[in-house]
Amino acid sequence: MPFVTPRTLQKDYDVIVVGSGAGGGQTAYTLAMEGVKVLMLEAGRNYDIAAETPMFQTYADAPLRGAGTPDKPFGFYDATIDGGWAVPGEPYTSASKEEGRQFEWWRARMLGGRTNHWGRIALRNGPYDFKPHTRDGLGFDWPIGYEDLAPYYDKVEMLIGVYGSNEGLENTPDSPDGCLLPPPAARVGERLVQQRGATLGVPVVPIHRAVLTRPLDHKTIPAKLHPGNERAQRILSADMQARAACFWATPCSRGCSIRATYQSTAVHLPPALASGALDIVCNAMAYEVVTDKAGKATGVRFVDKTNGQHELVTGRVVVLAASACESVRILLNSKSAQFPHGVANSSGKLGRYVMDTVGSDLGGQIPLLENLPPHNEDGAGGSHLYAPWWLYQQQAKGQMNFARGYHIELGTGRRMPSMGTAAELEWLNGGTYGRQLKVDARRYYGSFAYFSGRGEMIPNEQSYCEIDPTVKDKWGIPVLRFHWQWSEHETRQAAHMQKTFAEIIEAMGGRVQGKAELDGRNAIAAGGSIIHEVGGAIMGSDPQRSVTNAFCQTWDVKNLFITDGAPFASNADKNPTLTIMALAWRAADHIAERLRRKEL
C-alpha cells in the first residue's frame, strides 16, 4: 500500500523523507532499493503523469490559447500544479522594497515537485566548481571534490537517461562510456549559432538533457547501479522497459506521459514504490523536525492539508528535501529549549548564502532563417546545443571584470505556433495588416534566435532568508522573509551576456530585438527568477561555518540530513538538478550504510 494517509501510516519507518522532487526522489529511490523502509511526505497532491499530461494538445485547446497567467505563469500547459511565484495561502516576504533586492520564490505543490516542469538540462559541475575559493579567493570551497561526486554523476546519468556528448572542454566534464545517450541532431538555427559562434570563439556543442533519445539499456545498467542486489536490479530493469524513448514531439515542460524524460514521478518513484519499501503521504505540509533530549531527530510534524489536522510521524532518520528554502524554513521553525534558533543552526548559518543563477536573455531576428522550407523542428522538446563557459583562461589572466562564468542556452526553431509567434512584428515590418501581415508572419516564423545566459552567483552575506517575525501561512506556519543583493561580479556578468549575445546575433547577420542592456543592474533577472536557488544550509568542513558535512548530514543532529539544493556551497553556472541528485544518492548510500552498522 504505497500511497498512504495519516490514518494508515505504519509506525516503524527507518527514514522519513520530506519532499518528492529531485532530492527527495533520489534519496527515497536509493534507500528503498536497498530495502530501507522509507516514508515520504509531499506537501502537494498526488500526480498521475500518464493521465494528466497534455501531450498533443494545441494552444487552441487551452483557455487564452495557452498564454501565461498568474495562475499558470509559464503557460497553461506547464506541468506545475498548485505552484508559481505566488502560492495561494502560502506567502513569503521581502525585507527590502528596493529594486534589485527582491527574491522571487517558485514553488510547486505536487508529487515530483518542480521536476515535472524543469528544463531537463542536466550538466555536471566541473572540478573548478567544487573549489572556487581556492581558485579566486571568493565564496567557499566544498568539502568534496569532483572526484568524490563523479561516480554518483555516472550513476544518476545511467538511471535517469541523459543525452549529450563528450567534448573535452575545460571544467566541463566528460562522462565515462555508457553514461550518455546520443545527442539529437541540431536544428538549423542551432547550427547557425554554432557556425557563427565559432568565429567569436564561443564553442557551441551538444547540451546534456535528461531525455531518452533511445531506450535505456535495461540489461546492463541495473547491475552497474545495484551490484549484488538482484531484487533491485530486477525491479529497475522492469521499470526501465516501461519507459519509452522520446517520440520527438511535445515540449518537455508539459511533463511526459510516456516517461521519456526525467521527472521524479517518471523515474525515481515508480521503482521505489515497486520495491515495497516506500510509502508516500501526499498533502502533507511538513513544518517541524522534532528532537529528543539527546538532541536526536525523532520525527516530523506536518499538517494534513485534506483536513487541517496536525500529525507527527517518527523514524530513525529524517531527511529534508523540501527544496532549499523550504527545508531551511522547516529547520528554522523547529525551535525548542535545546535549539532556540532552530534545529541544526548552532553555527548561525542556517538560511545564509542563498544563491540563484545569474540570468539575462536577449533575442534577435535572423534573415538567413526566413522563409525556410517547412520541416519538423520539435526535436527533443528543448535545446539540442548550448555553449559552455569558454573564458576560463582570460579570467585566470585577470582580463575579465567578473569572477565566474556562464553558459548559453539557445532557443531557435519552427516551434508550435503560440500567442507570441506572429505578435509584435512592428519592429520588423513597421506595423502591417491584411494580406501583407500574412506574408510577414510566414516570412518571420522560425527566424528568431533567443539566448539565455545562465551564470554563477557567488554567495554573499546580504542574500539570505529568515523567519518573518509576524507573517504566517494559512496553517499558521511562520513564513520566510528574503534578503537579496547581487554583487558586481553578477551584474557585470549579466552585462557581458548581453554584449556577447548581441555579437552572436550580429555575427549571424541578424538584428537584436530591442537593444543589448549594458548596465548589468538592469540586465540581470530578479533573484530567484531562474529557479535555481540553492544554499541556505551549506556544507563545509568547519561546523562553525557550515550547516552540514560532506554527506549532507547536519553537524548538530547526526540523524538529520538535507538532500535538496540547500547544502550547495557554491552555485556553478551548471543547472543544479543533476548535482542535487548525485549528492542525494551519495548521502543516501551513506545513510544506508550507517543504518546497516546501526550507527544512526
Next chain:
Amino acid sequence: MPMQRRESLQWMLAAATLPAWSPTGAAVPKARATGYGTDPNLVKTYRAGELWPLTFSERQRRCAEVLCAVIIPADEHSPSAAELQVHQFIDEWVSAPYPDHVKDKALIVQGLAWMDAEAGRRFRKPFAETSAEQQHAVCDDICSVAAKTSPRFARPAQFFARFRDLTAGGFYTSPQGMKDLGFVGNTPSETFDGPPAEVLKIVGIRPV
C-alpha cells in the same frame, strides 16, 4: 500638453458616443469572475465563455469580427481570422479576470468604440457597415509604428497594435493558421533526423 489633452478627450468622447448606438455598449460587467486556478484540468478542450462570462455586446462583437477580417483576411493559403471566430477568442481574452487581461479589456472595449465613432464621424456608419475601402482608410491611419506617436492617433494606434497581436495569436494557434505558417510538428515519429540538406544549403551550413 494641449495636444495630449485633446487626444485623450477625443478618445473619451469616442467611447462616450457608443451608448447612442448600443445601450449596453462599453459597459464592463461588474461581476468578478475567477480564473481557472492553479490546478486546472490540462487535458480537456476549452471553449470561449466556458470559464468566465464574455464581454462583447452584439455591436462590439460585429466590430471585432470585421476588424479581425481586415487584419487577417482570407487568401490562397488560409481563411480569414473572422471565419475562424478569432473575435470570439478575443472576447474570451478580454473577459479573463487576470490583471493584464483587465487592462486589455479597457483598451479593446474603448478601441472598438473609437473605431465605430471614427467610422461614424467619417462615413456616418458603424465600422462594421463600412466598405472595405473605408475600413482601410481608418486602419491605414492607425496601423503603423509611426501612428503611435501621432498626437491624433496615439491611443487608437495602441489599441490597433494590441488587437492585431491578439488576432494574430488567435489565428496562428488554430489548425489552419499553424498550417499556413508551415508548422509540421506535434506528431510522434520514430526518429529525429534534423534539418533536410536543402535547408542547410540555403542557410550555408555544411551537412554533418
